[in-house]
Amino acid sequence: MIRDLTDEEARAALVLKWGMTDPDVLPAWVAEMDYAVADVVTEAVVDAVRAGRTGYPAFEFGGELGQAYADWAGRHLDQSVDPDHVVPVVDVTAGMRLALDVLCEDAPVVMPIPAYSPQLEIAQVTGRRRVNLVVDVDDERSGIDLDSLDRHFAAGARTLILTQPHNPWGRVFTRPELEGIRDVVALHGARVVSDEIWAPLVLPGAEHTSYLAVDGTAQHAVALVAASKAFNIAGLKCAQIVTGDDETRDRLFAVPMARNDSWSTIGVVAAIAAYDQGDPWLKALLQRLDEQRTLLAELLAAELPEARMRRVEGTYLAWIDLRAYGHRNPARVCLERGLVRLSAGHEFHPGAAGHVRLNFATSPERLREIVHRMATALAA
Ligand SMILES: Cc1ncc(COP(=O)(O)O)c(C=O)c1O
Structure with missing residues (x-):
């Protein structure tokens, strides 16, 4: 195949x-694969273009895309996602900027380092300062040090950017690790923006838990997800922000049109095909x-x-x-x-x-x- x-x-x-x-x-x-795109995705895209679906995308949260992602998360992650908590965005990087701008306090952002390189500048682009939480990735376990996280929040940081599974260290955080992070974040009333673009590509031996699937995170976190890494369709431009409650969703969706870097109609088609038919x-x-x-x-x-x-x-x-x-x-x-x-x-x-x-x-x-x-x- x-x-x-x-x-x-x-x-x-x-x-x-x-x-x-x-x-x-x-x-x-x-981070792209030297493999041909899955036939189900190619066919859906070709059919959509033939049918002239080249105009603006539906401006909605939830919808067919939200349902497709929620079904996928149910099957693959055993996670219950409300389809109406799924908000489309053009890509994960734009979704992260949006989440920082709209949801996060104007205060320093904690970034575990090493980090996916374009994200090294993302706090600064939103007018915030990045504070590094350096991880010893040569260490076998290499998790997030909770004492350091606690110190950064105590010193004024208000947001943690979590990338899991992690690029470039390839770690998949366990549920107990995520619970430890949750406890520190909750103690300080801080926020988490969890980049989970790699969630579909967890290899045998590990299991992905969305940060939002950890109890007590719904009000302080969003997860950024996409079919783009797993299906090699980053250029089609459609990612999703998953929220834990209606209020967070409404805040994200209420941004002025001028702020919205709109996702692509074909990207939505491809993502739905990948989620629904790509197993x-x-x-x-x-x-x-x-x-x-x-x-x-x-x-x-x-x-x-x-x-x-x-x-x-x-x-x-x-x-x-x-x-x-x-x-x-x-x-x-x-x-x-x-x-x-x-x-x-x-x-x-x-x-x-x-x-x-x-x-x-x-x-x-x-x-x-x-x-x-x-x-x-x-x-x-
Ligand atoms: C952790 C991580 N986040 C985000 C991206 C980029 O996502 P997008 O193209 O949707 O902005 C990548 C790309 O490799 C990545 O590794």
């Missing part, structure tokens, strides 16, 4: 990941990603035995410690000497020299070649 794109297809389809990488370089950077494809995808995760560990053990990779619990992004090879910026070394493009660790955490993030959502053959090129480059 999962069809690998050829290099030519990938270059034409993935205009950022492949299109903006030199033709002789193998791209393993941007068999998603199952096959998770199996493939699980195999790729295992293969990557084997390849690293054979070709780069000094590399230390965190166990990837969710996402298709591996966080790899290459400090033993002695380069401050191994991503650059791999690009220049090995012609393989990785993301540099310091993009996610200025202090994380010697690390890379590797996207393994590709074919086994390409993954072998990626690791081989890395090994050649780093050994040179």
Whole structure:
């Protein structure tokens, strides 16, 4: 069911990941997969365009999209979501800005670091200060330190940006961990904006719990979700904010039209198709990603035995410690000497020299070649 794109297809389809990488370089950077889009999604989009559904989207919360997401969350996360608590937004990043602007106090925002790099600036874009909560991601468990969180709130921060499952460390927080976070947040009357874009891509061995599914979070949190990472449809532009109550939903939906970065009609069509009809494809995808995760560990053990990779619990992004090879910026070394493009660790955490993030959502053959090129480059 999962069809690998050829290099030519990938270059034409993935205009950022492949299109903006030199033709002789193998791209393993941007979080997109080298797989053909699920047929059910393609067909829904083609049918919609043929039917002329190219105008404005319905301006509504809930609706068919809210129902599709609620049904999906019920089946996959065993979570009860009120369809009317689902608000469309153009993408997760815009949804996070909106949530910060509309719901969060004008006060510092706690950001666990390393973080998804575009979000490093998001507090500042909304006029707030970011305070870092640095996590030791080389530590096996690497959770959010509750004492540090408590100190940041005590010093005036009012919001926590939670990303779970986490990019780039691949952690999936457990329910007890989330409950611990909830207790500290509740104690300070603070808020959580929980980025759960990776929730559909939790690999065997881990289980995703939405922060909103933890008791006592409904009034202080929103979750940002989307089908975009799991179904490779980020360019179609439709994500969702899930709220825990009507009041939060109404505040988000009442923003002036001028504030609203509207989502796309085709994006709504694609998201509904993915949520309603994408289960068999998603199952096959998770199996493939699980195999790729295992293969990557084997390849690293054979070709780069000094590399230390965190166990990837969710996402298709591996966080790899290459400090033993002695380069401050191994991503650059791999690009220049090995012609393989990785993301540099310091993009996610200025202090994380010697690390890379590797996207393994590709074919086994390409993954072998990626690791081989890395090994050649780093050994040179
Ligand atoms: C944690 C996280 N949040 C958000 C995004 C981007 O989402 P969007 O394109 O919907 O803004 C990504 C993309 O990889 C991500 O990893």
